[in-house]
Amino acid sequence: MNRSISYAEAIREATDQALGLSDQVIVLGQLVDTPSGIFGTTTGLAEKHGADRVQDYPVSENLMTAAALGAALTGLRPVVCHQRLDFMIYSMDAITNWLALWRFKSNGKSGVPVTIRAIVGKGWGQGPQHSKSLHAWFAHLPGLRVAMPATAFDAKGLLLESIFGEDPTIIIEGRGLFSMKEEVPEKPYRVRFGKALIRRVGRDATLVALGSMVPPAMRAAEILAQEGISVEVIDPRTISPLDRPAILESVSKTGHLVVAEPGWQSFGAAAEIIAAVAENPASGLKSPPVRVNFPDSHTPMSMALEKLYYPGEQEIAEAVRGTLKKS
């Protein structure tokens, strides 16, 4: 029987084990060496593995990402941490022009296993510059893998898979998930990229949920079960690569599709998932697919507006009921 630990503890354990497994692993980020340690995910690691391996970095996000690439060229496997995804926008050049295309540009001769941890704030007045989830931007780039772990088990397995994989990866971590517990094996293990998990088996509708929308989607499925609606909940876990076959297979069984994505709707990941299904002549779709996203607006600070801004299980459940009515 495995112990139950939180999402934050799972990240810390994965990082600790990675540092122990290989001297090539280093952790870079602002305040990674302090007791608060990126919301507990790096606490104590500098003391255990050395402040040169768990290194506080200047507030120079672009340099930090490019330097991680340069360090990877010398054989290291850097883990770059951002307290908020919003801060890493300064590193878009390093990510877009260099990291994502390094393997391509070198004609496959040089790979740069850099892991970027990007935390997305939610609630408690994070406001417009501490809450953006730009996973869809990153997934748009060839050569970059994008993971959206929703639970402690996946947070640990995907982080380890990323650190010891061969391609650059961005891991989107929902700050609201950090306290949620799950049974997590103690040993270092992997969660493969591009392998969706069916979190609940169902017959009537397929509900694909990403990252921090997974817990509310599962709660919505619970609500709907009491109404006699059987929902299949699929968590793709990574959006680049995206497990399109798993989603297609589920929709061909249920005929209905709802996608819940923790981010803006237009040009987002939900649109891509729906396109993948709709493009398939044998999709078996019986009703128009529905997206549950954040409004196409920047995030408000006021808690009154936050409540209106973030969709939860009720909105997701309503979306599923809606698709079933349309058939």
Next chain:
Amino acid sequence: MEEALIAQYHPADEMRCPIHFCIGQEAVPAALSLLLKPEDYLFSHHRTHGYYFAKGAPLRELFAEIYGRATGANGGLAGSQDISHTESRFFGGAILAGAVCIAAGAAFGLQHQKAKGISVAGFGEGATDEGAFWEAVNHAGAKSLPILFVVENNRYATFSDQLKRQQTDNIAERVAPFGVKSQSLFGNDAPLVWKTLSQAVNSVRNGSGPMLVEAYTYRWNSHVGPEDDGFNKYRPQREIDFWKRNCPISLLRQKLEKLDWIDNGEVSQMESEIAGEIAECFAFAKASPFPSEANWHSRNFSNATPVADALLAEEESTDFNPSQGEAKLAPY
């Protein structure tokens, strides 16, 4: 080599990529070619050819790359301005200052692993307009990284005079307060360039921290390609004439002849050897096949994960309880 490429650029239109020629700026890369070791890393801006040569990367693969052939240094995927040669630890790229930051990271990686070698970044004064450049300088100074910054200050970023963009033209002075030792010099005097870079390379190699060398030089050609960009009227003719009179290769030749270290016969023998090598490179490039396979996925992602396979177990997750409340946020 550059003149030969220019002569071939247009007639057949077989080199279909932007090329930033380095004619007039030969001294710095030539000196580096004598100073760098296989374990050193060299990162270059868009004007790559001199630096590619400086790291001893194979010339025929440069030619084949420009011709877009499968035998090119990057299989025809990168071209002149983005070329790299992994085995030679040479990496170029066109986005200004990006490669300087990567160079700082390689220096950090070498220092962290106590590995032999230094990291060198070659770029123009235009890259120092970028904030990212100063992030790299700051970190290099703060951590005493084994990095050599080499600025070829040719006064212009495309058609824009440095003094329209910056308050002074002395980058060497401005990096000093960051803890980066620096030296500026007339960059067309090859022996002086060699001597200065040699001291700088040794200083960085000996662990004395980062250094920046600013070589004032000039490009003869247009910013990019062989066409004349003089219609932009950004450089006075007498300035061009001055620098052409101070061609680094002619200056070196005059000096060596004066010292009687070289004679006409030796020069023409050298020239014909070089011409032969260039002809061989052209022949190799033109005879090489074009890349044909699309395989887009494996061009962008790895197909194997050997390290993860060796270190990580396979596990299945058990049931997750979704009814837990979300984390209460706090500033830190």
